[in-house]
Structures are given as C-alpha cells and as structure tokens.
Amino acid sequence: MAIRLYGAQTGNSRRAAIALEEAGISYSVSRVDLRAGEHKTAAFRELNPRGLVPIMVEEGKAGTGLVVTQSNAIMFYAASRSRERLTPDPGQEVALFFDRLFYFITEVIAPNGSAFALTQQGNEPGAQFLAARSIEALVQAEPFLVDAPYIAGDRFTLADIAAYTCAFAVRQDLDWSELPLLRAWYARISARPGVVRGMAAF
Numbered sequence: 001m002a003i004r005l006y007g008a009q010t011g012n013s014r015r016a017a018i019a020l021e022e023a024g025i026s027y028s029v030s031r032v033d034l035r036a037g038e039h040k041t042a043a044f045r046e047l048n049p050r051g052l053v054p055i056m057v058e059e060g061k062a063g064t065g066l067v068v069t070q071s072n073a074i075m076f077y078a079a080s081r082s083r084e085r086l087t088p089d090p091g092q093e094v095a096l097f098f099d100r101l102f103y104f105i106t107e108v109i110a111p112n113g114s115a116f117a118l119t120q121q122g123n124e125p126g127a128q129f130l131a132a133r134s135i136e137a138l139v140q141a142e143p144f145l146v147d148a149p150y151i152a153g154d155r156f157t158l159a160d161i162a163a164y165t166c167a168f169a170v171r172q173d174l175d176w177s178e179l180p181l182l183r184a185w186y187a188r189i190s191a192r193p194g195v196v197r198g199m200a201a202f
C-alpha cells in the first residue's frame, strides 16, 4: 500500500517522519510550503479541514484511502506496522510508556505550539509564559534517564521520538551543561539512522 506523508520542517511533521523511518515503512514525501499557505488551500483542506501538517495518506484499493491528520496517530500507525517494537510489550511498562509519552505531548509540545500561536497573534507576554512552561517541563524530564538509556526504559520507543523533536526545537534555549543525562540521550538519539533520515525528510 502506497503511503504519502505531507509535511514541512516542523516538530509534528518530523515526529511522523521519524516514526515511519524507525518502523522501516517506505513512504513518499510531499513538502508543504507553509509560508506560501499551501496548507490553507481548498485541496489541502479536503485532506485536513484544519489546514495543518502533517497528513499521512495511505492509498487503498478503488479510491478508498486512509487519511491520518494527527502526528501522534501517525506514530502509532507506524508502530503497529513496525518490524521493530516502538511501544512496550503488552503488560510490561505500558503505564510508564504512556505516562512519559503524554508528558511530552501535553506538557512540552502543547504549550510550545500554543506559544507559537500567541506569537503570531502578537501576544508576546503570553507566548513567553507558555514557552517557559514548555522548557521547564523538558528540563524536569532529566530524572527520567537516571536508571535507563531511553525515555521510557531500556528500549527506544515513540516516547523518545516525541521527546527528541521537542528537545531539537528548543536546543539553543537549553543549558545543556546542567542536563548531563538528557545531553547524552540527545546525542544517542541524534545518531540513529532512522532519526537522521526522518529529520531530513522535509
């Protein structure tokens, strides 16, 4: 089944691309020019009425296709078809995995995205408040790595992909000298071939 990923150089798009790469799923890329407003065209909104990237389309038989418009749903789709396990084995560490994954989705990624929207609205104090909350949550993830090399334990999972794209987005705003565990983890994740390819997809 042919898979096409629409996206741009954004954290959400990169997260989806990394997951497909790590899962060993082949896909083609459509770069969406956000500055030119390609994501707000009628044709694009037929795929995602919200006019946001990423979108994954899996072309089916006789014109029926799957359209997925949430980066985290694309990650789970990739995991479900992965040769490698990108989620914990059933019954083991599942709660920890979801706790860490949603930590990054709700505490780090969400306020970061809202800060960006407030900047676009000219609300700089609001933007700075949310950006600082996002970075604070990221910094407070340092203890996650005390006993394990990956965000949710001994194995690379979707939680690492979620955490990596947010750390990448604010890498210049972090005091890495204060974050030795996150620094070593960031280097480890950056060196993964699937991550390198996913980061370069758009």
Ligand SMILES: N[C@@H](CCC(=O)N[C@@H](CS)C(=O)NCC(=O)O)C(=O)O
Pocket: 010, 011, 012, 013, 034, 039, 051, 052, 053, 054, 069, 070, 071, 072, 113
């Ligand atoms: N919940 C969606 C959010 C998608 C989203 O906010 N995409 C941003 C880029 S990271 C976007 O398309 N922004 C363009 C705009 O707001 O005009 C997801 O996780 O995929």
